[in-house]
Amino acid sequence: MMEALRVRTYNVRFGDALLVSVPDHDAETGVTTVRHLLIDVGNVQTGAGGADTVFQPVLDDVLAELDGAPLDLYVMTHEHLDHVQGLFYADGRLYEGGLRERLKPRHAWLTASAAPDYYERHPESAKQLALRKALYDDLREYLRLRPEAARRAVPSILLNNDYRRTEACVEYLRGLAEHTHYVHRGAPLEGTHPFKEARLEVWAPEEDTSDYYGRFFPVALGLERKPGGEVSLNVPAPPPGVDASAFYNLLTWRRRGLGDDLLAIDKAANNTSIVFSLEWRGWRLLFAGDAELRSWKTMKKHGVLKPVHFLKVSHHGSHNGTPEGDLFDAILPEQPPDGRQRCAVISAFSGTYNGIPHTPTNERLQARCALSTTVQDEDAPFVDLTFEDVGRQRATPRIRRAVPVRNLGPQRPRGHTRGGGKRRA
Numbered sequence: 001m002m003e004a005l006r007v008r009t010y011n012v013r014f015g016d017a018l019l020v021s022v023p024d025h026d027a028e029t030g031v032t033t034v035r036h037l038l039i040d041v042g043n044v045q046t047g048a049g050g051a052d053t054v055f056q057p058v059l060d061d062v063l064a065e066l067d068g069a070p071l072d073l074y075v076m077t078h079e080h081l082d083h084v085q086g087l088f089y090a091d092g093r094l095y096e097g098g099l100r101e102r103l104k105p106r107h108a109w110l111t112a113s114a115a116p117d118y119y120e121r122h123p124e125s126a127k128q129l130a131l132r133k134a135l136y137d138d139l140r141e142y143l144r145l146r147p148e149a150a151r152r153a154v155p156s157i158l159l160n161n162d163y164r165r166t167e168a169c170v171e172y173l174r175g176l177a178e179h180t181h182y183v184h185r186g187a188p189l190e191g192t193h194p195f196k197e198a199r200l201e202v203w204a205p206e207e208d209t210s211d212y213y214g215r216f217f218p219v220a221l222g223l224e225r226k227p228g229g230e231v232s233l234n235v236p237a238p239p240p241g242v243d244a245s246a247f248y249n250l251l252t253w254r255r256r257g258l259g260d261d262l263l264a265i266d267k268a269a270n271n272t273s274i275v276f277s278l279e280w281r282g283w284r285l286l287f288a289g290d291a292e293l294r295s296w297k298t299m300k301k302h303g304v305l306k307p308v309h310f311l312k313v314s315h316h317g318s319h320n321g322t323p324e325g326d327l328f329d330a331i332l333p334e335q336p337p338d339g340r341q342r343c344a345v346i347s348a349f350s351g352t353y354n355g356i357p358h359t360p361t362n363e364r365l366q367a368r369c370a371l372s373t374t375v376q377d378e379d380a381p382f383v384d385l386t387f388e389d390v391g392r393q394r395a396t397p398r399i400r401r402a403v404p405v406r407n408l409g410p411q412r413p414r415g416h417t418r419g420g421g422k423r424r425a
Contacts, residue, residue, distance in 0.1 A: 003032070005020070005023065005283065006020070007385045007386075008021070008384050009374055009384075011374040012041070014044050014082055015040070015043035015054075015082035016039065016289075017038075017040055017042070017058050019062055020278065021034055021065065022198050022278070023389075024195050025197045026196040027197070028196075035072040035194065036062075036065065036066060036069070036071055037074075037075065038074045038075070038105075042082045043082055043085070044082035054086075055086045055087075055089060057381055058381075059086075059094070061382070066103070069104075071104060071105040071106065072193065073109065073194070073195075074177060075276070076110045076114070076170070077290065078111055078270065079166050080160050081160050081165060084169040084173060085165070087099060087169075087173065100175075103176075106177060106179065107194065108176050109183045110173060110182050111183070113209045118182070122209070122210065124210040125208060125210040128213040132213065132265050132268060133163055135261055141231045142258065143258075151259055153259075157263065160266065161269065184206060185302065198278055200278055202275070203299050203304040204273065204275035204291060204304075205291075205295060212295065214267065267294075267320070270292045270321075271291060272295075273291045274289055275288050280387070284310075286311050286331060291321065292321060297327070300326075306331070307330070307332070307336065307337050309336070309340055310343055310385065312347070317346040318361070319361055322361050322365065342368065342369035343385055344369050346371070346372070348374055
């Protein structure tokens with residue numbers, strides 16, 4: 001039977017969850033072992049009450065694929081609830097005896113900034129984080145007092161950046177595996193995973209995350225904190241001689257910037273995503289987390305960008321997750337350098353959120369590769385992409401889904417099949 005690497009992207013609605021299964025050949029022993037790499041598992045709009053409907057089907061399938069073997073590597077790309085809260089909520093709530101005991105993870109990669117002593121070693125990042133937390137708390141209090149001020153995407157962004165809930169999830173993930181490693185570009189990876197043949201390389205982020213925060217410009221929200229912790233909203237009176245209507249219109253206009261502040265907080269976390277490549281028998285696969293433009297520019301600056309055959313599209317296919325121009329050409333040049341066909345997958349969700357789906361981004365990707373997304377059929381539990389070791393220069397990834405769905409783009413690569421079940425690749 002022909003060996004193949006498989007990327008399974010689960011449909012968790014607003015979130016990410018991927019399982020990568022890799023036939024890994026050990027040249028010393030001559031044995032090929034199928035190793036499994038699990039990335040993230042989260043959904044921002046699902047708490048403990050909805051874990052059974054979103055997370056359990058995913059984790060049941062992961063456990064079935066492991067078939068009693070330990071999970072070889074878990075990767076937490078960054079600290080957002082739509083990437084980190086799935087395992088935390090499932091452990092002890094859905095699986096008697098605990099999910100950790102069933103997964104038996106050997107290694108885990110977390111961002112360098114998730115290390116318990118990180119902010120002691122990086123005081124500038126600690127300062128930036130404190131500013132971000134204070135701003136987040138102000139925005140949350142303001143929207144609690146003025147819920148009508150929340151525009152379309154604000155509630156979801158606010159929830160996704162809840163640092164208190166995120167810290168609880170990250171604390172759990174620190175103790176998930178036998179061996180926990182805090183990785184960044186340039187960190188030594190020897191001993192951080194069990195792969196023998198497959199080669200893993202971290203492209204981002206930098207160890208010092210302070211550059212990713214950017215600048216915040218807090219709006220004047222008019223919050224007053226009283227002794228005992230009570231918070232109220234102060235609406236000042238117009239100064240003498242100032243038209244009241246114009247004054248209150250000015251206050252309203254200034255407070256509209258709260259959405260921009262939330263987006264800046266969101267962007268800072270996205271840009272700390274672990275971006276890593278996996279190379280196997282001539283294929284290069286890139287998993288980009290939710291990296292945004294600042295991270296892509298930093299990767300280019302350090303010369304790590306290379307052409308890839310597979311791209312896990314960043315940030316659910318939003319306009320700010322996929323680079324343009326020479327950055328885009330660096331990973332998906334107009335002509336593939338080795339003649340192999342390329343593909344990409346978007347972990348997306350139905351509806352509209354902060355410019356998602358972004359049609360121009362989808363069109364750019366479709367012009368270079370076959371594009372799939374988890375919302376092509378909302379009832380499909382996953383999308384499968386397989387990369388075969390065919391032993392010839394021209395090779396084509398096979399695309400398989402759990403139930404028949406239509407192809408998103410105009411291109412349909414050779415070997416594209418429509419079928420389902422849990423048949424191993």
